[in-house]
Amino acid sequence: MKEPAVLHTRPDIADCVEKWQWLRLFWIFTVLFISYFAGQAQTTSISIKASATVIDKKEIELITLNDLQIDESMADNGIIFVSSKLDAHAGKMLVKGRSGDQVLLNFQQELILYNTTGNGTLLFTYNICGYNADNQRAAEIYNTGEQKVTLSQTGEFYIWIGGRIDISSALPGHYDGEFTIEIEYVE
Amino acid sequence: MMLGFVAGMLVTMPAVAQRINFSTFASDDILITQGSVQELDFNQKQAVILGGSNVNILLTDPSAVVFAIEANAEFDITIEITADPWLELLVGQSIYKIPFTPGFSYTNNGSLTEAQAKLQAVPVASGFSGITIPVFHRTGAAPTPPPTPVHAGYVAPKSTVYLFLYGSIAVPLNSPVGLYSGNINIHVFYTTNIQ
Numbered sequence: 001m002k003e004p005a006v007l008h009t010r011p012d013i014a015d016c017v018e019k020w021q022w023l024r025l026f027w028i029f030t031v032l033f034i035s036y037f038a039g040q041a042q043t044t045s046i047s048i049k050a051s052a053t054v055i056d057k058k059e060i061e062l063i064t065l066n067d068l069q070i071d072e073s074m075a076d077n078g079i080i081f082v083s084s085k086l087d088a089h090a091g092k093m094l095v096k097g098r099s100g101d102q103v104l105l106n107f108q109q110e111l112i113l114y115n116t117t118g119n120g121t122l123l124f125t126y127n128i129c130g131y132n133a134d135n136q137r138a139a140e141i142y143n144t145g146e147q148k149v150t151l152s153q154t155g156e157f158y159i160w161i162g163g164r165i166d167i168s169s170a171l172p173g174h175y176d177g178e179f180t181i182e183i184e185y186v187e
Numbered sequence: 188m189m190l191g192f193v194a195g196m197l198v199t200m201p202a203v204a205q206r207i208n209f210s211t212f213a214s215d216d217i218l219i220t221q222g223s224v225q226e227l228d229f230n231q232k233q234a235v236i237l238g239g240s241n242v243n244i245l246l247t248d249p250s251a252v253v254f255a256i257e258a259n260a261e262f263d264i265t266i267e268i269t270a271d272p273w274l275e276l277l278v279g280q281s282i283y284k285i286p287f288t289p290g291f292s293y294t295n296n297g298s299l300t301e302a303q304a305k306l307q308a309v310p311v312a313s314g315f316s317g318i319t320i321p322v323f324h325r326t327g328a329a330p331t332p333p334p335t336p337v338h339a340g341y342v343a344p345k346s347t348v349y350l351f352l353y354g355s356i357a358v359p360l361n362s363p364v365g366l367y368s369g370n371i372n373i374h375v376f377y378t379t380n381i382q
Contacts, residue, residue, distance in 0.1 A: 043376035044217040048252060050287060051368040052229035052274055052356055054236050096235045155235030 060097035062183055067091055068161050078168025084129045084160040085139055091161035092136075095183055099155040105130070105147045106182040113165075113177040120171035126163045126179065134158050217264065217375050222253035222301060227289075227371065229356055239360040244353040246292050246308060252352040253301050256375055260323040260346035263378040266293070267317040274356060274367035285367045288313070289354040296324045297346050304349035319378050322346045 055061075068091030074080045084090045097103060113122040129139035132152040139160055151157050161179055224231075229242045231250035236242055244250050258264055268291060273284035291311050298304035311318055323346040352371065 043374065044219050044256075045372065045374045046219050046221065046254070047370050047372045048221070048226055048352070049368055050227040050229075050270070050274060050289070050354065050371055051366060052236055052242065052285060052358070053366045054238060054276075054285075054358055054362050054364050056237075056364045094234065098237070099235065154233055155237070 055096075060095065060103065060183060062181065063094045063096065065092040065094055068163065068179070070163075070165065072167065075167055079164065079166055081164045082162040084127045084162030085136060085141060087162055089162075090136070091179065093159045093161070093181070095149075095151065095157040095159065097151050097155050097157075097183075099153050100151060101155075102148055102150050103157070103183050105142075105149060105159070106184075107145055107147075108180055109145045111177050111179065113175040115171060115173035116176050118171055118173040120173060120175075122165055122167065122170055122175050124163050124165045124177060126161060128159060128161055130157060130159045132157050136160050217377070218257040219373070219375060220255045220257070222255070224250060224252050227252050227352060227354060236358060238358055238362040241355065241357045243355040246290075246305065246310065246351050246353055248353065250353075253305075254350040254352070254373065255301070256322075256348040256350060257345055258322045258348070258375075258377070260297075260344040263319055263321050264348065265317060265319045265376055265378045266348075266350060267374045268352075268371065269316060269374075270371040271369050274369045276363060276365045276367045278363055278365065283363050283365075283367070285359065285362060286357045287354060287369060288356075289352065289371060291353070292351045293318065293320060294349040294351075295320050295322060295346070298349060301349060305351065308349070308351055320348065322348055 068082065069089040070080055070082060072080075074082070074089070082089050095103060095105075107126070107128060109126050111124045111126065113124050115121065127141065128147075129136075129141045130147070130149055131139040132150060133156070135158075139158070149157050159181070227244065228250060229244060230236060232244045232248055233240070233242045256264065256266070268289065270287070270289050272287055274287050276283045276285075290313065292308035293311070294304035294308045296307060298307060323344075350373070352373075356367075
């Protein structure tokens, strides 16, 4: 019995073209896929705030910029002296108000410091200077507890606070005190 | 067979535009570090701000905000900055506005420090909210051929672009007192030519 003939046909041209187009589309999508995710990975964002505080012409503020720093290691024969005009350890305050106006400063010249960790007190004598710009060396020293000053064109006035204290008889401990200054517009 | 596949891929790829699509090649992240100034605070420039006053923070002012953008030195990046043209104060149900004009400059010459970069910063003309620049300044005018592809053992060179942010406000005369604020958004990405 004759075996049935096996027909070998040449590959169908239309089939090859169709498969080639599918393969081409596969590559296109693969490249686009990779490009899409590669492009998305390297982005960075950040957000910051811009701000401005507007005040009323009549308002006046007093801001402490630096505290007066006094340490036992600064003593010379039991006396600690911080120059308000020359010393970097001096306290610093900023008066903010209406540009060009005059203000009256009232401040204490002596203060009792109390030992917060034990017994004893110390007497602190202040020395104050001030200037209408942030320039300590140019500041004027004030010898009384009341001083009239003029704010700068930007409504500012800087005050530096130094002082003198005798710790030769002080008991060990941490002494604390608060410097008070009052400011008011001069009409 | 393989050659046929490769040839087929090259034939079917769309023609590449003149500008290189850097995002395709990039595998490194972009790192933005903010300097010590965290906020564009106009009170840092002028402590007392009254109604009717104008305050300008310049590039050279310490109150200008600085960003260090570290990225692949061989690529281009696009920096987009968006901000409302005003700072707002909400009082009850009412919103009051202070006109705000941001400005920015950049340095992409590989400066090692913020101070050095500030001296050589290039200001961006007003009206533009985005720039596309090389991470490291190139002397040639046209983009160079595709950068070194990422491969095993290769460490891409990095460089830092410094971005400086500043601006000005014009406070209307009868502005209510209070804190006016707004947000500035900065978006950085490797440059792409995909529209």
